[in-house]
Amino acid sequence: MSGSRLALEDVEVRHGEVVAVAGVSLVVPAGRVLAVTGPSGAGKTSLLWAMAGALRPDRGRVLLDGIPVGARHQAAARGAVLVPQGNGLATVLTAAENVVVPLLAQGHDARDATARGEEALRLVGLAEWRDHLVEELSGGQAQRVAVARALAARPTLLLADEATSELDSGNRGVVLGALRAAVERGAAVVLATHDPEAAAAADAELALDEGHATWVRPFT
Numbered sequence: 054m055s056g057s058r059l060a061l062e063d064v065e066v067r068h069g070e071v072v073a074v075a076g077v078s079l080v081v082p083a084g085r086v087l088a089v090t091g092p093s094g095a096g097k098t099s100l101l102w103a104m105a106g107a108l109r110p111d112r113g114r115v116l117l118d119g120i121p122v123g124a125r126h127q128a129a130a131r132g133a134v135l136v137p138q139g140n141g142l143a144t145v146l147t148a149a150e151n152v153v154v155p156l157l158a159q160g161h162d163a164r165d166a167t168a169r170g171e172e173a174l175r176l177v178g179l180a181e182w183r184d185h186l187v188e189e190l191s192g193g194q195a196q197r198v199a200v201a202r203a204l205a206a207r208p209t210l211l212l213a214d215e216a217t218s219e220l221d222s223g224n225r226g227v228v229l230g231a232l233r234a235a236v237e238r239g240a241a242v243v244l245a246t247h248d249p250e251a252a253a254a255a256d257a258e259l260a261l262d263e264g265h266a267t268w269v270r271p272f273t
């Protein structure tokens with residue numbers, strides 16, 4: 054799968070009375086990285102979930118290559134991959150199993166899935182940890198496994214929610230470098246982050262505040 058262009062048109066997401074995302078419009082071209090920043094509660098997670106098709110906007114549209122992203126299973130089938138906050142790994146599986154099992158479930162044969170898994174774990178610097186249970190890993194190592202799992206899926210759209218929050222500067226660089234592998238295949242990448250270094254590494258930065266978006270640094 055090659056990359057996709059992500060577009061949001063006036064997207065609003067509500068949780069009951071709370072307006073988490075208040076009419077956001079943006080474009081992330083294929084092969085570019087957007088950082089979404091803002092304080093806790095600003096709406097970053099809600100925005101990423103809407104981009105992933107995991108939350109249906111109450112207003113507006115999310116488009117992948119000009120076509121509505123659809124429900125989560127449709128978005129996933131089109132290559133929209135979400136690295137959730139808190140990583141979403143199975144702690145009783147090994148690092149490699151966490152990366153490979155979703156590929157097997159998607160229908161990849163075992164050899165292909167294993168090769169992709171090895172490559173992705175190598176990209177995040179965890180090749181030697183492949184057979185360790187996730188519960189034996191540090192929080193930062195687990196975050197890197199979650200990024201590897203996303204990369205192994207060869208996403209067209211990669212949405213990472215605070216995927217570098219537990220990383221030291223060196224490993225943050227490793228993960229941001231690994232995301233470049235997806236970018237080079239043409240993926241649009243969106244990073245929700247509190248981390249100024251991660252935001253600075255992106256091609257553009259959008260700040261959210263109480264659901265309202267402002268460009269700190271637009272795409273050039």
Ligand SMILES: Nc1ncnc2c1ncn2[C@@H]1O[C@H](COP(=O)(O)OP(=O)(O)OP(=O)(O)O)[C@@H](O)[C@H]1O
Pocket residue numbers: 068069071072073091092093094095096097098099100138
């Ligand atoms: N399931 C929910 N039910 C009710 N309100 C919610 C729900 N999820 C989020 N909210 C509210 O929506 C707003 C945006 O939350 P969201 O998690 O999207 O922000 P965030 O920027 O990702 O925050 P953080 O950086 O702390 O993860 C907040 O006011 C939050 O309390």
